[in-house]
Amino acid sequence: GVQNRVGNANSGQARQVKCYNCHGTGHIARNCTQTKRPKNSEYYKDKMLLMQAQDNRVALDAEQLLFLAGGQDNAIDDDV
Secondary structure (H helix, E strand, O other), rough: OOHHOOOOOOOOOOOOEOOOOOOOOOHHHHHHHHHHHOOOOOHHHHHHHHHHHOOOOOOOOOOHHHHHHEEEEEEEOOOO
């Protein structure tokens, strides 16, 4: 019958999928509920500089803190 097809050799085990967005298991990136990770290097550069400023105890404003927390992707302007 259909169950004995040669190309279907997963032996009854469900394949565990991994999300490329949050690296969690059980769902794929398209179905991920977490915010999408930006892929541009400018985002990571801004985030790194703000983290260094925070480590050096520089006072950050609310917009910068929101950006560090990941709550808003475009919270920081290029002139900061």
